[in-house]
Amino acid sequence: MGSILIPSQKKYLESFLHEDDPLIIEMEKYANEHNIPILLRDSAELLEQLICLVKPKRVLEIGTAIAYSSIRIARNLKKKGIVHTIEKSKDNIVLAKENIAKSGLEGKINLIEGNALEELPRLDKKFDFIFLDADKTDYKRLFDYSLILLKKGGIIFVDNLLWHGLAASSRIPKVKKNSVKIIREFNAAFTSQPNLKTTILPVGDGIGIGIKI
Numbered sequence: 001m002g003s004i005l006i007p008s009q010k011k012y013l014e015s016f017l018h019e020d021d022p023l024i025i026e027m028e029k030y031a032n033e034h035n036i037p038i039l040l041r042d043s044a045e046l047l048e049q050l051i052c053l054v055k056p057k058r059v060l061e062i063g064t065a066i067a068y069s070s071i072r073i074a075r076n077l078k079k080k081g082i083v084h085t086i087e088k089s090k091d092n093i094v095l096a097k098e099n100i101a102k103s104g105l106e107g108k109i110n111l112i113e114g115n116a117l118e119e120l121p122r123l124d125k126k127f128d129f130i131f132l133d134a135d136k137t138d139y140k141r142l143f144d145y146s147l148i149l150l151k152k153g154g155i156i157f158v159d160n161l162l163w164h165g166l167a168a169s170s171r172i173p174k175v176k177k178n179s180v181k182i183i184r185e186f187n188a189a190f191t192s193q194p195n196l197k198t199t200i201l202p203v204g205d206g207i208g209i210g211i212k213i
């Protein structure tokens, strides 16, 4: 599985990505060394820009992993903003807690431990911004529930819609056939939602952005 950009373009654009926060750099290194999937830097920068633009008070993240994106969201929230983030992996919860403590943003990040399929129905208040980044087999159900929890005018941000280039490829390795089918079906459902204004951007691994209308 490769990049969705040709290598020279990828390298050129990456030369403009700057990050000064040692914790963010340490987390990127850790994720890379331990094979933990986190947002690619360009996608994370887009996410941060949208957070700055929208100034959401309530953000929901589905799929915390080590809290890399949670911290990147939280550091851009205004005074009253908070991100609620859901994670089901016990190992990742331990790492997320450590990183959140190191970031000093404990007051802005509420880590919900559990399976989002069970946790989402327990949430009663709506959200201004939802970031969906969980298991692809759960995507469609989590997306449907997210739409209920998203305020009118709110934004849903979804990662991996190009699925490492495989979503648009005609040559799919046998082991990837099922996940590619899931992503393709998801993309069709995402872009045909009557109450969402959507686009899929060729950023990172393919970012879906939907505005609830």
Ligand SMILES: C[S@@+](CC[C@H](N)C(=O)[O-])C[C@H]1O[C@@H](n2cnc3c(N)ncnc32)[C@H](O)[C@@H]1O
Pocket: 037, 038, 039, 062, 063, 064, 065, 066, 067, 068, 069, 070, 086, 087, 088, 089, 092, 114, 115, 116, 117, 133, 134, 135, 138
């Ligand atoms: C791609 S990683 C999240 C990366 C993170 N958003 C970032 O960019 O830093 C996906 C995470 O979602 C978690 N996850 C997957 N399905 C889930 C579900 N149904 N409920 C809660 N967590 C889930 C996995 O355990 C994994 O840690």
